[in-house]
Amino acid sequence: xxGSVVLVGAGPGDPGLLTLRALRALNEADVILHDRLVGAGxxxxxxxxxxxxxxxxQAGQHHTTQDGIHALLLQHARAGRRVVRLKxxxxxxxxxxxxxxxxxxxxxxxxxxxxxxxxxxxxxxxAGVPLTHRDHAQSVRFVTAHCQSSRDTxxxxxxxxxxxxxxxxxxxxxxxxxxxxxxxxxxxxxxxFALIENGSRPEQRVVTGTLGNLAERxxxxxxxxxxxxxxxxxxxxxxxxxxxxxxx
Amino acid sequence: xxGSVVLVGAGPGDPGLLTLRALRALNEADVILHDRLVGAGxxxxxxxxxxxxxxxxQAGQHHTTQDGIHALLLQHARAGRRVVRLKxxxxxxxxxxxxxxxxxxxxxxxxxxxxxxxxxxxxxxxAGVPLTHRDHAQSVRFVTAHCQSSRDTxxxxxxxxxxxxxxxxxxxxxxxxxxxxxxxxxxxxxxxFALIENGSRPEQRVVTGTLGNLAERxxxxxxxxxxxxxxxxxxxxxxxxxxxxxxx
Numbered sequence: 001x002x003g004s005v006v007l008v009g010a011g012p013g014d015p016g017l018l019t020l021r022a023l024r025a026l027n028e029a030d031v032i033l034h035d036r037l038v039g040a041g042x043x044x045x046x047x048x049x050x051x052x053x054x055x056x057x058q059a060g061q062h063h064t065t066q067d068g069i070h071a072l073l074l075q076h077a078r079a080g081r082r083v084v085r086l087k088x089x090x091x092x093x094x095x096x097x098x099x100x101x102x103x104x105x106x107x108x109x110x111x112x113x114x115x116x117x118x119x120x121x122x123x124x125x126x127a128g129v130p131l132t133h134r135d136h137a138q139s140v141r142f143v144t145a146h147c148q149s150s151r152d153t154x155x156x157x158x159x160x161x162x163x164x165x166x167x168x169x170x171x172x173x174x175x176x177x178x179x180x181x182x183x184x185x186x187x188x189x190x191x192x193f194a195l196i197e198n199g200s201r202p203e204q205r206v207v208t209g210t211l212g213n214l215a216e217r218x219x220x221x222x223x224x225x226x227x228x229x230x231x232x233x234x235x236x237x238x239x240x241x242x243x244x245x246x247x248x
Numbered sequence: 249x250x251g252s253v254v255l256v257g258a259g260p261g262d263p264g265l266l267t268l269r270a271l272r273a274l275n276e277a278d279v280i281l282h283d284r285l286v287g288a289g290x291x292x293x294x295x296x297x298x299x300x301x302x303x304x305x306q307a308g309q310h311h312t313t314q315d316g317i318h319a320l321l322l323q324h325a326r327a328g329r330r331v332v333r334l335k336x337x338x339x340x341x342x343x344x345x346x347x348x349x350x351x352x353x354x355x356x357x358x359x360x361x362x363x364x365x366x367x368x369x370x371x372x373x374x375a376g377v378p379l380t381h382r383d384h385a386q387s388v389r390f391v392t393a394h395c396q397s398s399r400d401t402x403x404x405x406x407x408x409x410x411x412x413x414x415x416x417x418x419x420x421x422x423x424x425x426x427x428x429x430x431x432x433x434x435x436x437x438x439x440x441f442a443l444i445e446n447g448s449r450p451e452q453r454v455v456t457g458t459l460g461n462l463a464e465r466x467x468x469x470x471x472x473x474x475x476x477x478x479x480x481x482x483x484x485x486x487x488x489x490x491x492x493x494x495x496x
Binding site: 014023024095096098105112116131133138144155241 | 271361488
């Protein structure tokens with residue numbers, strides 16, 4: 001019998017943000033290859049006797065390479081198993097899901113995709129920050145700035161434009177560079193931000209300020225990963241519309 | 249006893265893309281104020297005796313204004329009811345959720361927000377189009393082009409930049425204008441697109457092509473709303489990675 005892979009977005013960590021389809025896939029799985037960041041509460045919802053394999057990455061520790069993940073997917077699917085490849089957030093937003101599907105297609109392994117709530121959408125909801133707003137933002141852009149090469153290829157002039165919201169998936173260490181480059185390219189120092197640590201989790205914290213004091217505020221409040229940055233006029237609404245966890 | 253409002257994203261229509269939290273809110277609701285576009289399958293999952301009120305908009309027909317929606321939210325919450333405000337997709341991505349929360353906050357009505365799978369994320373998953381990709385797109389931008397004023401305020405030069413994915417929430421009628429403006433501002437006519445009609449629903453269709461023939465291809469295939477446009481190098485992957493519904 002032929003195995004298959006379901007590429008599943010687990011959302012930001014709160015098991016309540018799993019979709020019904022994701023839950024069903026977890027209930028039917030023989031093997032679950034999951035990223036390290038997928039919450040324990042999510043994994044508890046899976047079939048009790050499913051094999052769980054952590055393939056996540058962590059700075060400075062042993063981790064499974066992307067090729068290693070591909071090999072595991074192939075091995076388990078060829079053994080006739082129902083494999084769930086479980087990723088934090090959504091698999092197609094900074095999740096390398098496309099690369100995994102290209103590999104599966106090339107090896108004729110059948111697959112499906114279950115979208116998930118990506119961090120920007122979850123953090124916005126739980127911080128009370130609408131990503132778009134009739135008066136303030138006609139578009140929203142999801143950007144990552146995790147590594148040097150991604151920062152070098154970004155079009156900073158376009159990112160610095162007004163009337164758009166930026167949702168930045170990044171490490172806290174990169175905030176200083178981001179602040180400097182956006183200011184250099186003309187985004188106003190008065191542009192509000194909301195920096196959301198552990199978004200949607202009970203320990204969520206929201207730090208607010210303006211682009212001019214972004215890195216300083218993050219340092220003062222000792223913000224740590226996972227954190228998501230929302231930059232733009234809408235971020236100012238966190239102070240009035242926030243409803244979850246401690247006030248900003 | 250004091251009522252409350254839960255602002256819930258229903259996702260793109262497939263009930264399987266509801267989150268567990270959304271399902272719980274629907275089970276506990278006394279009143280559900282829902283947009284017209286929320287699928288019947290989603291509403292069937294709600295508490296049987298909940299009052300359902302359609303407040304959606306449809307061109308040329310009677311509809312509830314935004315002020316009318318606010319008034320209904322206030323009336324039912326003040327009557328002590330558990331109100332669910334159910335929106336298609338995610339309430340904070342082109343959903344005017346921010347405006348509704350500002351109104352509720354101003355009237356001291358307690359609320360929560362449950363994020364949903366927004367159309368771009370759902371359509372990408374079901375069409376096999378990763379929104380970001382290591383080799384092709386370092387960022388993704390969600391844009392709407394539904395009305396003249398939104399088109400006039402868009403920064404077309406920034407939208408025309410390479411190496412980013414555009415996910416455009418729009419009516420099919422606006423495709424010609426979008427095509428012309430992006431070409432004028434220098435986006436290559438060879439840029440691939442995937443136009444997804446009824447994304448994630450059994451009747452999903454995906455029409456592919458390049459920016460140079462976008463409006464023509466939509467016309468030839470008689471694409472109708474709801475449709476979502478994904479423009480960028482990643483859209484070419486629909487042909488190889490597509491897995492749901494008829495091949496493009």
